[in-house]
Amino acid sequence: MRRLADASAPERRKWYARGAFFHAEDLHYLKFLIGEGARVLELGCGTGELLAALRPRYGVGVDFSAGMIGEAHKAHPHLTFLVGDIEDEAFIRQLPGPFDVILVVDTLGAVDDCQGMFENLHALCARETRLIVGYFSHLWYPALKAAETLGLKMPQPAQNILSPADVGSLVALADFEAVKSERRLLLPARVFGLGRLFNRFIAPLPLVSSLCLRHYTVCRSLRHRSADVRSASIVVPARNERGNIEPAVQRIPRFVEDLEIVFVEGHSQDGTWAEIERVRAVYPHYDIKAVKQPGKGKSDAVFAGFEVARGDVLIILDADLTVPPEQMPKFWEAIRSGKGEFVNGSRLVYPLEVQAMRFLNLIANKIFSILFTWLLSQRFTDTLCGSKALRRSDYARLKAARGYFGEFDPFGDFELIFGASKLGLKAVEIPIRYASRTYGQTQISRFRHGVMLLRMVVFAFLRIKAM
Structure with a gap:
């Protein structure tokens, strides 16, 4: 030969x-x-x-x-x-x-x-x-x-x-x-x-x-595969979530010694920023950062939080607390153990609380999960779950490639998912029990954002599958 x-x-x-x-x-x-x-x-x-x-x-x-x-x-x-x-x-x-x-x-x-x-x-x-x-x-x-x-x-x-x-x-x-x-x-x-x-x-x-x-x-x-990580940052994008700020701090477990909480306030009308400042003063023994997002939308808020976060592991927790803060240690452990490199929450495994997710939202999430499992060649049951985790070093690499897919995702979920797929990161999902809101109203305009996400599916097909 x-x-x-x-x-x-x-x-x-x-x-x-x-x-x-x-x-x-x-x-x-x-x-x-x-x-x-x-x-x-x-x-x-x-x-x-x-x-x-x-x-x-x-x-x-x-x-x-x-x-x-x-x-x-x-x-x-x-x-x-x-x-x-x-x-x-x-x-x-x-x-x-x-x-x-x-x-x-x-x-x-x-x-x-x-x-x-x-x-x-x-x-x-x-x-x-x-x-x-x-x-x-x-x-x-x-x-x-x-x-x-x-x-x-x-x-x-x-x-x-x-x-x-x-x-x-x-x-x-x-x-x-x-x-x-x-x-x-x-x-x-x-x-x-x-x-x-x-x-x-x-x-x-x-x-x-x-x-x-x-x-x-x-x-x-x-x-x-084991990740040498010693610190974590929980990024909490918050718009009109005044009633959830203190409960978030109270409910987040101390699962690692070096833990910071980063609140990113998004032009709220209900005094959310003042509440964040009050909570920081009441809980001085917690490492709490607070920033105002420069632009609009959850995507902008998440990435603004990532920019100031210093933890080895970045975890997203929505301020509506429909994903229980008590679940955050599971996201940390999946990264720390190396079992996953991109961790995505899934709300569609356990039974939902009454009114936790409207029927149309549930159907849309199921359809999107089938499409994205095919598009990305990794299993995703709930692409729209807000809670995700990855290493800060992987986010730095992902950020460098974000422009490849465009920047019209209003939530940031798909920018992170697509970027992780392009890097070949191992994705794992953590089932969580999705709870109903106890304060405030959803920030999602379902049909308008649904159309935008459908555009993202088409764009992903052209940029990932049909390239």
Whole structure:
């Protein structure tokens, strides 16, 4: 196999150019998963075209073919290329990790021991590292061999045949967790200009996606999942919630020694700001911050609170207290233990109190949960629950990518969910018992905001699924 790769190295670029449309489609999705400026390791890099196209801050490519690596050095001298056996634990350990992304694309087919190879990669991982495995669907194997016979594809020896389920099983055996899996690329050729159209709008659809050529699995290392966090900030956006300010402080458990409460007041008409100031004075032994949001809407309030919060973990608690403050330790523990990296509350598991959620709201939430589970390839039963948690360091990365999705979400829920999905964060949900309001009225204009959220679904389809 190595001799074949060495012999074909000078012709590699010719074959790459011949399959330019396929490689462009492949790169398009990988660029969504991997932002520019990351530390990227590609195992089985060939002549380095993919690694170079990702524009890493620091890129390392490894291949067992000296011929391929020689071509890569000549074409991309700004990157690091090494000849080595990716199944050799000693070789892997001497690579300059950790990396932000470890990329294994079309490499599993030539690996003798996939589980062992994956196990060796933990030495190059940090908590944030994402392992991205790209491979072809076994349904396409006969067509790909026929393409080789017809001179349409670079010849390869017999390959391992692995489905997405097989990849998920192998990474699980090696102590990696598959965060999400995607199928892409229905047409690997332009086909009179229809290729891009089909790949963007038809390929992602349910059932149709099972026919796609490509599958991608995004994984994280379970040996590095524990988060070194020692402090938490509970951000409480509050508009016309005067009667809930003191109960919020009284009911929030002291689940970590270094805990701060950040109230973000949103142009209230009922004296909420004065009440926050009063409560701060009455409870001096609590670390309470108070800020006035600069703009409008819950989204603006949440992000204003995040900007001044100093905790390692950021937790959102709505000031209406319909999500019980007593549940906040569960959000903290999910992050601290590493079981989740983005924690979302779910109000739709336990029975609801009478009048806790209007019927139309309940139906809308159910519909949105189905749509977003499909869009994001992770389970979400209640996207509109206000309580969420994530690490402050992950929020900093998420914030940098917020503009990708636009800023027309009135609540902030979807900006956080989409951003977490783009980063490949492991999402978990915590069921909570949703309570009725005891003070004030809802700040939600149901139909107007519902239309805006429907626009967000369409936008997410175009930017995440049909891209």
